[in-house]
Amino acid sequence: MLNKSSIQLLSVAYFFAAPGLSFSLLTSRMPALSQRLGIDPAIVGLILFCLGCSSLCAMALTPKLTAKYSSKRLITIAALLCPLFVILCGLSPNIYVFFVCVAALGLSLGFVDVTMNVQGVLLEKAENKSRLSFLHAVFALAAAAASFASGLLTSLGADPYLNFLILGVPYACFIPLASKRLFDDKESDEEKTERTKSVKSVPLFIIFCGVFCLLASETEGVVVDWGSLYMASLDGVSQAIAALTFGFFSLATAGCRLFCDRLRDNYGDKTIAAAGGVLSSLGGLLVVLTPSFPLLTLIGFALLGAGLSPIVPILFSAGGKVPGVSPAIASSTIALFNYGGMLFVPPLFGYIVQHTSLAMPFICSIFSCLVIAVGCGVLLNKRPH
Known part of the structure; x- marks a missing residue:
C-alpha cells in the first residue's frame, strides 16, 4: 500500500x-x-x-x-x-x-x-x-x-x-x-504584496542557475544535433551505429537521474553538481580522443549524459527555493535559459563545423562542462538561505 x-x-x-x-x-x-x-x-x-x-x-x-x-x-x-x-x-x-x-x-x-x-x-x-x-x-x-x-x-x-x-x-x-x-x-493578496516589496528583480543567484542550465542544455543540444553526424563521419561506422548516439546519451541521463536524489541527500548538491561537470567533461574528452574506437566514443556519449544528469534538476531546485521569490518566477527564468540553450546555441555550430571539423562542437562542450563543474561548486556554496 x-x-x-x-x-x-x-x-x-x-x-x-x-x-x-x-x-x-x-x-x-x-x-x-x-x-x-x-x-x-x-x-x-x-x-x-x-x-x-x-x-x-x-x-x-x-x-x-x-x-x-x-x-x-x-x-x-x-x-x-x-x-x-x-x-x-x-x-x-x-x-x-x-x-x-x-x-x-x-x-x-x-x-x-x-x-x-x-x-x-x-x-x-x-x-x-x-x-x-x-x-x-x-x-x-x-x-x-x-x-x-x-x-x-x-x-x-x-x-x-x-x-x-x-x-x-x-x-x-x-x-x-x-x-x-x-x-x-x-498566493493571497497579502502574500503577493509582501513578495513584490521584498524582491524588485530576479536575484543574480537565479540568473546564474539559468546560465549554467544553458550550458548543460547546450551540450545536450550538441549531442542531439551533431552527435550522430559526428559518429557517421568516423571510419568504419555505419548509419545504424551512428543512430545509437543519442540513445546512449539519453539512457545514461535517465538512468542516473533515477538514483541522483539519494546521492544529493547523502553528499549535497554542490558536490554532485561539481562531480557531474567533471564526469561529463571526461566523457567529452573520450568522444573527441577516440575516433578510431567507436565503442569508446559511444561510452563517451554515455558519460556525457551521466555527468549532466543531475545538473538541471539541481539548478531548478536551488533556484526555486530562493527566499522571497516565487517558485514560478524562478522556474520560468531558469526554463527560458534552459530551452534557449538547447534551441538556439547548437545550430550556431553549423558555421564553425563548416570551417573546422565535426569534433569542434564537442570540444566546446568540454569547456562548457568544466565551467559547470567549477561554477556550480562556487554558486551552490553561496546559496541564499
Missing part, C-alpha cells in the same frame, strides 16, 4: 511525463506527417523551431498566470491540452492547420514545463528531500516509451492520428485524478 508521500510523488511525476510523451509522439511520427502534408525538411525544421519559440513565450507568461490561477490549475489545463493538440496535429488537413496546432502544442508544453518544476520544488520543500532528479527521469522515460510505442504502432501500419489517440487519450484520462494531489500555491 502506497503512503501519502509516495502518492504525492507519483502524482507530480505524472505531469512530468506530459511534455516528454507529447513531444516524442509528434517527432517520432513527423516523417509520416510531413509526407502526408507534402512538407519538405526545411519547412519541418521551421515548424519545430516555431514550436520551441511558442514554448519560450509560454514560459515567459507562466509566472503571471500562476500568480493569478495557481500552478496546480495551470498545469492541469495545459497537460490536458498537450495530447489534444498532438491528436489535432495528426488530423490536420493541410500545412496551415498543422502549423497552428504545433504552435498551440508549443504553448501548452511551455506552460507544463515551468509549472511541473514549480510543483517539484514545492514537493521538495514539503518533504525536505531531493525529488527533482527522479521527476526529470520520468520526463525522459516517458519520451523514450512514447518513441518505442510509436515505432511499434508504425510497424503495425497505424496512421499518426491513431497512434496519437492510442497513447494520448489514456494518459489524459488520469490527469484529473493526479491533479487532486498537486500543491495549491495560489
Whole structure:
C-alpha cells in the first residue's frame, strides 16, 4: 500500500511525463506527417523551431498566470491540452492547420514545463528531500516509451492520428485524478504584496542557475544535433551505429537521474553538481580522443549524459527555493535559459563545423562542462538561505 508521500510523488511525476510523451509522439511520427502534408525538411525544421519559440513565450507568461490561477490549475489545463493538440496535429488537413496546432502544442508544453518544476520544488520543500532528479527521469522515460510505442504502432501500419489517440487519450484520462494531489500555491493578496516589496528583480543567484542550465542544455543540444553526424563521419561506422548516439546519451541521463536524489541527500548538491561537470567533461574528452574506437566514443556519449544528469534538476531546485521569490518566477527564468540553450546555441555550430571539423562542437562542450563543474561548486556554496 502506497503512503501519502509516495502518492504525492507519483502524482507530480505524472505531469512530468506530459511534455516528454507529447513531444516524442509528434517527432517520432513527423516523417509520416510531413509526407502526408507534402512538407519538405526545411519547412519541418521551421515548424519545430516555431514550436520551441511558442514554448519560450509560454514560459515567459507562466509566472503571471500562476500568480493569478495557481500552478496546480495551470498545469492541469495545459497537460490536458498537450495530447489534444498532438491528436489535432495528426488530423490536420493541410500545412496551415498543422502549423497552428504545433504552435498551440508549443504553448501548452511551455506552460507544463515551468509549472511541473514549480510543483517539484514545492514537493521538495514539503518533504525536505531531493525529488527533482527522479521527476526529470520520468520526463525522459516517458519520451523514450512514447518513441518505442510509436515505432511499434508504425510497424503495425497505424496512421499518426491513431497512434496519437492510442497513447494520448489514456494518459489524459488520469490527469484529473493526479491533479487532486498537486500543491495549491495560489498566493493571497497579502502574500503577493509582501513578495513584490521584498524582491524588485530576479536575484543574480537565479540568473546564474539559468546560465549554467544553458550550458548543460547546450551540450545536450550538441549531442542531439551533431552527435550522430559526428559518429557517421568516423571510419568504419555505419548509419545504424551512428543512430545509437543519442540513445546512449539519453539512457545514461535517465538512468542516473533515477538514483541522483539519494546521492544529493547523502553528499549535497554542490558536490554532485561539481562531480557531474567533471564526469561529463571526461566523457567529452573520450568522444573527441577516440575516433578510431567507436565503442569508446559511444561510452563517451554515455558519460556525457551521466555527468549532466543531475545538473538541471539541481539548478531548478536551488533556484526555486530562493527566499522571497516565487517558485514560478524562478522556474520560468531558469526554463527560458534552459530551452534557449538547447534551441538556439547548437545550430550556431553549423558555421564553425563548416570551417573546422565535426569534433569542434564537442570540444566546446568540454569547456562548457568544466565551467559547470567549477561554477556550480562556487554558486551552490553561496546559496541564499
